[in-house]
Amino acid sequence: xxxxxxxxxxxxxxxxxxxxxxxxxxxxxxxxxxxxxxxxxxxxxxxxxxxxxxxxxxxxxxxxxxxxxxxxxxxxxxxxxxxxxxxxxxxxxxxxxxxxxxxxxxxxxxxxxxxxxxxxxxxxxxxxxxxxxxxxxxxxxxxxxxxxxxxxxxxxxxxxxxxxxxxxxxxxxxxxxxxxxxxxxxxxxxxxxxxxxxxxxxxxxxxxxxxxxxxxxxxxxxxxxxxxxxxxxxxxxxxxxxxxxxxxxxxxxxxxxxxxxxxxxxxxxxxxxxxxxxxxxxxxxxxxxxxxxxxxxxxxxxxxxxxxxxxxxxxxxxxxxxxxxxxxxxxxxxxxxxxxxxxxxxxxxxxxxxxxxxxxxxxxxxxxxxxxxxxxxxxxxxxxxxxxxxxxxxxxxx
Amino acid sequence: xxxxxxxxxxxxxxxxxxxxxxxxxxxxxxxxxxxxxxxxxxxxxxxxxxxxxxxxxxxxxxxxxxxxxxxxxxxxxxxxxxxxxxxxxxxxxxxxxxxxxxxxxxxxxxxxxxxxxxxxxxxxxxxxxxxxxxxxxxxxxxxxxxxxxxxxxxxxxxxxxxxxxxxxxxxxxxxxxxxxxxxxxxxxxxxxxxxxxxxxxxxxxxxxxxxxxxxxxxxxxxxxxxxxxxxxxxxxxxxxxxxxxxxxxxxxxxxxxxxxxxxxxxxxxxxxxxxxxxxxxxxxxxxxxxxxxxxxxxxxxxxxxxxxxxxxxxxxxxxxxxxxxxxxxxxxxxxxxxxxxxxxxxxxxxxxxxxxxxxxxxxxxxxxxxxxxxxxxxxxxxxxxxxxxxxxxxxxxxxxxxxxxxxxxxxxxxxxxxxxxx
Numbered sequence: 001x002x003x004x005x006x007x008x009x010x011x012x013x014x015x016x017x018x019x020x021x022x023x024x025x026x027x028x029x030x031x032x033x034x035x036x037x038x039x040x041x042x043x044x045x046x047x048x049x050x051x052x053x054x055x056x057x058x059x060x061x062x063x064x065x066x067x068x069x070x071x072x073x074x075x076x077x078x079x080x081x082x083x084x085x086x087x088x089x090x091x092x093x094x095x096x097x098x099x100x101x102x103x104x105x106x107x108x109x110x111x112x113x114x115x116x117x118x119x120x121x122x123x124x125x126x127x128x129x130x131x132x133x134x135x136x137x138x139x140x141x142x143x144x145x146x147x148x149x150x151x152x153x154x155x156x157x158x159x160x161x162x163x164x165x166x167x168x169x170x171x172x173x174x175x176x177x178x179x180x181x182x183x184x185x186x187x188x189x190x191x192x193x194x195x196x197x198x199x200x201x202x203x204x205x206x207x208x209x210x211x212x213x214x215x216x217x218x219x220x221x222x223x224x225x226x227x228x229x230x231x232x233x234x235x236x237x238x239x240x241x242x243x244x245x246x247x248x249x250x251x252x253x254x255x256x257x258x259x260x261x262x263x264x265x266x267x268x269x270x271x272x273x274x275x276x277x278x279x280x281x282x283x284x285x286x287x288x289x290x291x292x293x294x295x296x297x298x299x300x301x302x303x304x305x306x307x308x309x310x311x312x313x314x315x316x317x318x319x320x321x322x323x324x325x326x327x328x329x330x331x332x333x334x335x336x337x338x339x340x341x342x343x344x345x346x347x348x349x350x351x352x353x354x355x356x357x358x359x360x361x362x363x364x365x366x367x368x369x370x371x372x373x374x375x376x377x378x379x380x381x382x383x384x385x386x387x388x389x390x391x392x393x394x395x396x397x398x
Numbered sequence: 399x400x401x402x403x404x405x406x407x408x409x410x411x412x413x414x415x416x417x418x419x420x421x422x423x424x425x426x427x428x429x430x431x432x433x434x435x436x437x438x439x440x441x442x443x444x445x446x447x448x449x450x451x452x453x454x455x456x457x458x459x460x461x462x463x464x465x466x467x468x469x470x471x472x473x474x475x476x477x478x479x480x481x482x483x484x485x486x487x488x489x490x491x492x493x494x495x496x497x498x499x500x501x502x503x504x505x506x507x508x509x510x511x512x513x514x515x516x517x518x519x520x521x522x523x524x525x526x527x528x529x530x531x532x533x534x535x536x537x538x539x540x541x542x543x544x545x546x547x548x549x550x551x552x553x554x555x556x557x558x559x560x561x562x563x564x565x566x567x568x569x570x571x572x573x574x575x576x577x578x579x580x581x582x583x584x585x586x587x588x589x590x591x592x593x594x595x596x597x598x599x600x601x602x603x604x605x606x607x608x609x610x611x612x613x614x615x616x617x618x619x620x621x622x623x624x625x626x627x628x629x630x631x632x633x634x635x636x637x638x639x640x641x642x643x644x645x646x647x648x649x650x651x652x653x654x655x656x657x658x659x660x661x662x663x664x665x666x667x668x669x670x671x672x673x674x675x676x677x678x679x680x681x682x683x684x685x686x687x688x689x690x691x692x693x694x695x696x697x698x699x700x701x702x703x704x705x706x707x708x709x710x711x712x713x714x715x716x717x718x719x720x721x722x723x724x725x726x727x728x729x730x731x732x733x734x735x736x737x738x739x740x741x742x743x744x745x746x747x748x749x750x751x752x753x754x755x756x757x758x759x760x761x762x763x764x765x766x767x768x769x770x771x772x773x774x775x776x777x778x779x780x781x782x783x784x785x786x787x788x789x790x791x792x793x794x795x796x797x798x799x800x801x802x803x804x805x806x807x808x809x810x811x812x813x814x815x816x817x818x819x820x
Contacts, residue, residue: 039760039767044469045751067734067759075737075755083751294496306468310508312500315459318491322541323458324766328466 001209002139003182005241009350012383013233013260016349019241021139022180023079024087026054028241028262029345031253031338032089033270037062038082041270042328043335045084051305051332052339055087055139057265060132061096065116069135077137088138089265091245092129092186095147106146108163126167127174130183134176142212143171145186150220157190164188165202172206182209184243187232190215191224200235210241213261217246222374226255230381233260250279250341254361255375257345258354258382269338273330276320279337281364285313287330292317305336355384362389422563422603422630423447424662430796433654433681436788439480439662441513441562443504446476450662450683451674451791453784454482454515455777456522456691460507463691464766464773467508472747472774477781479512482686484520485555490542494558502560515605516561518547519570519666521638521688526570528579533586536569549590553597561602565633565664566594568607573641580611583636584620591627603630605664612641614652621656631662634682638667643676650680671702671724671783672807675800678787690780694772697729697761699740700779702803704786723810726754728772733758746778747771 004020019026033040033048036059040048048056058078063069067081075081078088097104097113104113110125126144133141144167146160168185175183185203189195203211213232216225229244233256236242241262247253248266256264269279276288280300286292287299295313307316307329319326348357358379362371369391379386421442427449428436437450455462460483462470470478488497500506503514519526523541530537535548552567567590569583587609598604606629610617624632634653637646657663664684668677669692674685693700702724721727726740736758739749748757748771760768790799 037759037763037765038756039765042766042770044747044767044770046747047466047468050468062763066763067755071735071755074735075753081753081756081759083756293492294499296496296500306466310467312506314492314496314500315506318488319459322491324464324769325458325461325466327766328464328770332466 001182002178002180003209003241005210005239007238009352011349011352011354012258014258014345014349014354014382014384015260015262016346017241017262019262021055021087021182023085023139024054026087027343027346029253029257030054030263030342031248031269032057032263032265033335033338034059034265034267035082036267037066038078040331040335041274042324042331045082047332048084048335049086051336052343053086053335055089056084057089057091058136058138059096060090060093060129060136061100063090063136064093064132069132073135073137077135079137087140088136089140090133090136090138090142092142092144093124093132094129094144097124098147106160106163108166110144126170130171130174131176134181137177138181140182140184140210141175143168143183143185145188145214147188147215148190150190150215150218150224152190157192158195161189161195161199165199168203168206168208172208184208184210184212184241186212186214186245187236188215191220191228193227193231196228196231197235200232204235204237208240210243211236212243212245214245216244217248217266222372223377225252226259226374226378226381229256229261230259230378248338250338250361251365251375253341254345254358255378255382258358258379258384260382269334270331273334274321274327276326276330278316278330279334281361282367283365287313287316287320287326289317299333300337303333303337303340305333307333307336355386358384359386359389362386421601424631424660426659428792430791430794432679432797433651434678434791434796435659435681435683436791437662437683439683443510443562444476444479444513445511446479448476448480448513449788451678451685451784451787452477452480452683453685453687453780454480454664456520456687457481457483458523459483459487460503460509460514462773462777464694464770465777466770469747469770469774470509473778474781474785477785478777480515480684481509481512482515482517482520483559483561484518484524485516485552485559486518486524486538486540486545486547487520488555488559489540489545494554498558502558504560513562514559515664515684516556516559516564517633517664517666517686518552518565518567519635521667521669521686522691526568526639528569528571528575528583531569531583531586536567536586536590549593550597553594553599556594556602557599560599563603563605563631565605565635566591566607566629568609568633568635570609570635570639571611572639573612573645575611577613580613580616583609583611584616587620587635588623591624591629595627595629605629605631605633605662608632608634608653609636610649610653611636612645612649614648617649617652618656621653625657629661631664632657634663634665636667637665638669638673643673646673646676647680650677650682654681672804674783675787675803678791678796679800685784687777687780690773690776693725693776694769696727697768697772698725698727698776699757699772700725700776700783701741702779702783704779704782722814723806728754728757728768729761730758740775741779744775744778746775748775748778 129144146163243263248268298308423440606624669689736754
């Protein structure tokens with residue numbers, strides 16, 4: 001194990017912790033921006049440090065294709081290659097093969113896919129995924145799992161869960177750098193609580209440095225989503241980090257944190273920025289909209305980021321989707337927003353005012369009190385009273 | 399008409415910068431043999447005076463194409479504080495009224511200590527379209543299509559943007575037009591100059607546009623007329639539009655010899671180092687940096703030595719991929735595993751932080767960071783080139799400097815030719 005996880009504060013299931021990784025001491029809950037090909041699109045590593053990014057994610061599949069894990073290894077690992085001094089996480093590569101490639105076929109040996117280079121069939125085994133990630137050298141590496149869409153039901157979900165459990169042993173056996181890199185196992189099992197339970201138990205038995213909740217954010221309904229998260233976080237060990245994969249909407253992060261999750265990743269903040277959308281406490285602001293053309297306010301008047309301190313919505317409006325600078329400035333703002341959200345979650349838990357923070361967050365996002373039902377349900381399980389921000393019942397209940 | 403918060407923005411701007419927001423001072427401080435000169439340009443809102451010959455950084459909508467404003471301070475100061483912008487970039491998307499409400503360019507771009515020079519043509523996405531230009535206004539190909547700009551419309555944009563200095567509207571024509579069309583372009587440019595001056599807002603240094611195509615007499619006629627007007631400086635247009643490099647010195651000298659020495663001269667359309675040297679030799683003070691944009695998009699990085707321009711060992715591997723002794727093409731596979739910075743000892747952000755191998759990878763996978771890093775390095779390097787030019791002039795060494803630079807390039811071309819024929 002190459003990490004230390006110390007819980008610094010709690011509110012019911014929610015926790016604020018210090019996660020010490022080989023390259024950085026992180027404060028959780030935390031959001032990890034996605035730097036697919038060894039760069040967060042449009043931002044320099046200095047800017048990422050300035051914004052407060054603690055750990056960023058690299059995609060094994062993309063990096064293995066270009067520039068190749070051998071080259072990254074030869075040049076001293078991904079940290080050195082992209083000059084990022086803080087922490088890194090790489091995924092297993094399995095998800096990209098299934099999501100990006102039509103002809104991916106999963107067998108007991110591994111994931112067979114068509115090479116995007118020459119079209120020949122190629123095989124990614126658990127051993128190979130770990131070997132590639134060992135060469136890339138991230139602080140956290142992910143086990144190869146058998147991913148199925150959450151919208152799929154039936155025996156395929158069960159098969160995938162058991163296969164994920166069989167593959168974790170092959171991953172552990174193949175892992176050559178356990179003193180420098182932390183292998184996280186991934187809980188699968190679709191939306192079936194029985195399968196999820198078997199998977200969690202199986203993984204916990206392996207005493208891994210950390211655990212991820214996988215197979216979510218694939219179009220399942222929100223009620224199923226938070227119930228799976230709640231079930232897994234309740235069953236996972238208290239002294240290990242818990243990572244909900246592919247989660248990136250601010251609301252989802254707040255809910256999952258209340259349920260006891262610690263880490264998140266998503267392309268959403270940077271991708272939506274490139275399409276001209278800014279994240280704000282009220283939700284989103286579409287800078288492409290005509291109404292922005294003569295709006296002389298900053299994107300978010302309360303935001304302290306470089307973009308909001310200097311630029312009007314009107315100016316950003318004339319850049320977005322036309323000029324590279326539009327993507328750069330909005331990505332900067334959106335990641336700043338995500339980092340601020342992470343810091344606020346951490347500090348409000350430490351300062352024992354987490355429920356107040358959650359209520360303020362919900363009030364800004366749902367000023368009319370129309371907090372979605374699934375959020376109310378999840379918060380009840382999390383033991384957080386949000387009645388003050390839910391309009392119809394706000395005062396009549398007590 | 400402006401609403402309450404907007405007025406407060408305007409007030410704070412005035413408090414911050416005083417009333418002489420657009421005052422400009424210029425003085426020539428050193429001459430080399432011939433016409434090359436070093437000057438000092440002081441713009442009211444720039445804390446430090448800038449030396450000329452200087453490079454104006456090309457922008458898209460007021461910001462460098464890829465360098466975000468928080469990265470700008472990593473470039474040499476005050477050298478990097480002159481930005482060139484085209485008002486035509488804002489034809490779509492944001493109205494002059496809104497720009498005016500925000501408080502002008504400096505306020506809108508959050509760059510209070512920078513000088514903005516407004517010129518309609520940017521040589522990248524806004525180009526003069528002389529066939530559609532008529533007596534009413536100048537036609538340009540712009541990102542929002544072909545647009546006819548009348549002097550009154552242009553002046554509306556200038557009044558709302560409040561640039562530190564601006565060039566009057568010109569009818570620029572390529573070198574191959576008929577004598578009649580060329581003469582018409584001079585007549586129109588002079589008429590528009592007077593219209594622009596009449597309509598000009600208080601403040602903002604006016605640079606009178608000089609055209610005349612590839613005809614020395616027309617160039618002289620235009621320069622003579624403009625020299626007689628009440629302007630703070632001169633903007634020389636109509637270059638980089640099909641004239642040969644050989645006919646340029648005569649045209650440039652004809653103009654420079656007529657213009658009063660005590661006012662700055664800006665030029666458009668001289669890109670390459672050799673072309674810049676040609677301009678400097680004729681006594682031009684301000685240049686644009688479209689060269690950097692083109693290099694950056696092509697994956698090129700400038701590498702020529704700055705301290706002393708010297709001859710170099712010829713590496714035949716480099717010529718195959720478009721590299722020469724002044725620049726390298728980072729797309730080339732030879733940089734795949736090259737862990738050196740673009741230029742050893744270069745103290746730009748890119749060279750201090752990243753390797754050739756990393757930039758090669760970013761180019762391969764079409765990541766925007768490649769352009770960001772290349773624009774930073776190339777801008778830094780070209781600003782260094784201008785510093786070397788100024789040093790050479792101050793040391794009365796400019797002609798030798800220029801000759802050495804050109805000779806080493808020529809030598810390289812000869813070597814390439816030898817390699818190719820062998």
